[in-house]
Amino acid sequence: MINFVIKLAAIALAGTAVTATAAVAQVKLPPTITMTAYDTGTSGFNITVAIGKMMKDKYGADTRVLPAGNDVARLQPLRAGRATLSAMGVGVFFAQEGLFEFATKEWGPQPLQTTLSSVDCNGLSIGVAGDVGVKAIADLKGKRIGFVVGSPALNQNALAMLAFADLAAKDVKIVEFSSNNAMWKGILNNDADAAFTSTIAGPAREVQNSPRGLVWPPLPHADKAGWERVRKVGPYFTEHTAACGAGDFKDKPVQMGTYPYPIYSVYASQPETDVYMLTKALIEGYDGYKDGAPGAAGLAVKGQTKNWAVPVHPGAVKALKEAGAWSDDQDKHNKALFKRQELLLAAWADFNKGNPPSDPAKFAEEWMKARKAALGKAGMPD
Structure with missing residues (x-):
């Protein structure tokens, strides 16, 4: 009889423990x-x-x-x-x-x-007007790259992408704009050739649908030296294959970079x-x-x-x-x-x-x- 009572008590305690655990795991947010x-x-x-x-x-x-x-x-x-x-x-x-x-x-x-x-399926890289003949990051040498005044994140990210091909600010023509939207308007108006953005950004799609068109030069993941240079400038970048956004990504995914x-x-x-x-x-x-x-x-x-x-x-x-x-x-x-x-x-x-x-x-x-x-x-x- 004593053993039976002990077993019942043990079962009751176990049930209490399970209930307590479930209560702890239940999400409770502030109002x-x-x-x-x-x-x-x-x-x-x-x-x-x-x-x-x-x-x-x-x-x-x-x-x-x-x-x-x-x-x-x-x-x-x-x-x-x-x-x-x-x-x-x-x-x-x-x-x-x-x-x-x-x-x-x-x-x-x-x-x-x-x-x-x-x-997600989008990537982050340099989008380039399709009429300037750029097929690889190295082809950006001497081209006009958009920068935004007071936006170190955008500008540093563009420099990180250039570093893939061992290019720096001195190797391109920096064109400064007052805002991100102004920069992409600059590409539409042929005042710049390329800029850093997300493949799903609205302004990138606008350029894609314009007479200039838009291309995304790849950053092949097999190029370890290139990626080492990228991370020296932007250590937060990771390799990523973009499969959506402004471009023909569905049929032709592009190896590039991203960060969360x-x-x-x-x-x-x-x-x-x-x-x-x-x-x-x-x-x-x-x-x-x-x-x-x-x-x-x-x-x-x-x-x-x-x-x-x-x-x-x-x-x-x-x-x-x-x-x-x-x-x-x-x-x-x-x-x-x-x-x-x-x-x-x-x-x-x-x-x-x-x-x-x-x-x-x-x-x-x-x-x-x-x-x-x-x-x-x-x-x-x-």
């Missing part, structure tokens, strides 16, 4: 979630709106999407605690590294970490449980938003970019492990990225203790020297 994204109408904004609708429909959480035109504006509400999640592009890497617009006294290296990111976009980012200081719940909601609610906007399908948990340039938040790691989408190799890589963030933050603190210049340009110049020295001393690439 209101604020997210930031690129401007209204961009793919990042549209994907984020689709996610917001899913969170409302599936979990009852009201969402706000704040549009912002640049990386600083997108991160400011997140840093101030007024937003929970930011749909970033490669700016999340620049922010982590304290580069370009983040090489200022007000910013510096940011301890940003990621949750889920999207890589949007990259749903958080700060390291955000509680692990909160980030776990957000990431789990993105994973479990995938069917509710994957068809909601072009590019959203790229957020599939099994298709996540591995071993990228910015670490994954521990809360997101927990959700990815539960989904069977995390490995020991990723864990090792992630821990190395945490160490890099710690080193950059320490270097920034030391730099500011040394009475740096007040002039913004000199401040950035001196910080870049200090950053390079700290990374070099630790044996890390700068």
Whole structure:
């Protein structure tokens, strides 16, 4: 009789444990979630709106999407605690590294970490007007390449693509424009020959349908030396085969590069449980938003970019492990990225203790020297 009672108690306890586990695993979101994204109408904004609708429909959480035109504006509400999640592009890497617009006294290296990111059928590369005879990246030598004033991400990405063929800014004719749309209008009007963009960008399709036409010179993945040069300029790029966008991709996929976009980012200081719940909601609610906007399908948990340039938040790691989408190799890589963030933050603190210049340009110049020295001393690439 005693044994029978003990067995019943054990069964009851086991049932309680199972119930508790199920309760822990159940997604619970705050009543209101604020997210930031690129401007209204961009793919990042549209994907984020689709996610917001899913969170409302599936979990009852009201969402706000704040549009912002640049990386600083997108991160400011997140840093101030007024937003929970930011749909970033490669700016999340620049922010982590304290580069370009983040090489200022007000910013510096940011301890940003990621949750889920999207890589879909589109690619990211240099699109070239079809009437200039370019068939390979090397053919861009001497051609007019569009740059956008105050947009280091776009310009750096164009330079990374040129580096594939061992070309630099001095080897081409840089034509500056006030905005991305103005740059592509410049290609339409024959004021420039090529520019960096996504294959699914609207302006790229407009050029494709114009008398000039549009081609995408390949970056063959077998060219290891070329890809090594790409990553020296843009270490966040990965090889990718584009199969959709402005061009005949369906029948002729093109080997080029990409990086995740949007990259749903958080700060390291955000509680692990909160980030776990957000990431789990993105994973479990995938069917509710994957068809909601072009590019959203790229957020599939099994298709996540591995071993990228910015670490994954521990809360997101927990959700990815539960989904069977995390490995020991990723864990090792992630821990190395945490160490890099710690080193950059320490270097920034030391730099500011040394009475740096007040002039913004000199401040950035001196910080870049200090950053390079700290990374070099630790044996890390700068």
